[in-house]
Amino acid sequence: MAISATDEDYYLKGNIFFSNLQVKNNAENANKAYRLCINENPENANCYVKLAQIQQLLDNYDECIQLVDSALIIDKQLPDAYFMKGLTFELRRAKGDSALAISSYQTSIELDPNFYDAYMRLGNLHAAKNDSLAIQYYKSAIYLQPERIEAHYNLAIYLQNSGKYDNDAMKRYDRILEIDPFSFLAQFNQGYLLLVFADQYEQASMKFSQSILNNPEYTEAYHNRGLCHKNLGRYADARSDFKQALQLNPDFDLSAIQLNEIEGF
Numbered sequence: 001m002a003i004s005a006t007d008e009d010y011y012l013k014g015n016i017f018f019s020n021l022q023v024k025n026n027a028e029n030a031n032k033a034y035r036l037c038i039n040e041n042p043e044n045a046n047c048y049v050k051l052a053q054i055q056q057l058l059d060n061y062d063e064c065i066q067l068v069d070s071a072l073i074i075d076k077q078l079p080d081a082y083f084m085k086g087l088t089f090e091l092r093r094a095k096g097d098s099a100l101a102i103s104s105y106q107t108s109i110e111l112d113p114n115f116y117d118a119y120m121r122l123g124n125l126h127a128a129k130n131d132s133l134a135i136q137y138y139k140s141a142i143y144l145q146p147e148r149i150e151a152h153y154n155l156a157i158y159l160q161n162s163g164k165y166d167n168d169a170m171k172r173y174d175r176i177l178e179i180d181p182f183s184f185l186a187q188f189n190q191g192y193l194l195l196v197f198a199d200q201y202e203q204a205s206m207k208f209s210q211s212i213l214n215n216p217e218y219t220e221a222y223h224n225r226g227l228c229h230k231n232l233g234r235y236a237d238a239r240s241d242f243k244q245a246l247q248l249n250p251d252f253d254l255s256a257i258q259l260n261e262i263e264g265f
Helices: 007-017 026-040 043-059 060-072 080-090 097-111 116-128 133-144 151-158 165-180 186-197 201-213 219-231 235-248 251-263
Strands: none
Touching: 026 201, 043 060, 043 080, 060 080, 060 165, 080 116, 116 133, 116 151, 133 151, 133 201, 151 165, 151 186, 165 186, 186 201, 186 219, 201 219, 219 235, 219 251, 235 251
């Protein structure tokens, strides 16, 4: 570097620092390296995008947007730049930024139809608005990377939040458990669907038991299994589960209320 430094050298050096941001001062080092890269070659759009990522991590959102815009002046066909812009709008959370984020993510997948992360962000933003377009975005992400659990999980949660028993959500959780048999959250949510929407207390109890087996400190699973026992008239078992939930979290008021209700049984 001291003998002959090119813009690519600075870019690679910045990448090394950027990939180790957990080390003290590496954000500053990466920042310097990318700025040197831009000084050496102002037409290197990727350096602007990388520098924008650092500013985003430092919560300098306005500067991040400016850097991304500089990159797009050089090259309007950078899907990563539009994705970075969308993520910055999302993080900034100013009025109207949600619509701007959606527009930016949409442009990124138009430029790169295989942009998994952009489909996920679009799914999340539409799910937050209770917009059924979320389903299509999550399914597109699943098509691209069928072994990634988060897309299956987010789609299942969206369907679950529809307020009714949803067989497709159950199937999504089944798929998650095929990928990861120890997913206590998938087991818990299957139990939740059976408990809340289907009144299938015995089956729900079994799901919560599986969840507890994979995460013995999962307070909500003990509480919900306690609800199953209570609905089945197994008050001693319900009492035990509510007490265990309170032992794990003494401030878990829902279990305290339930425990008080069945103390006489």
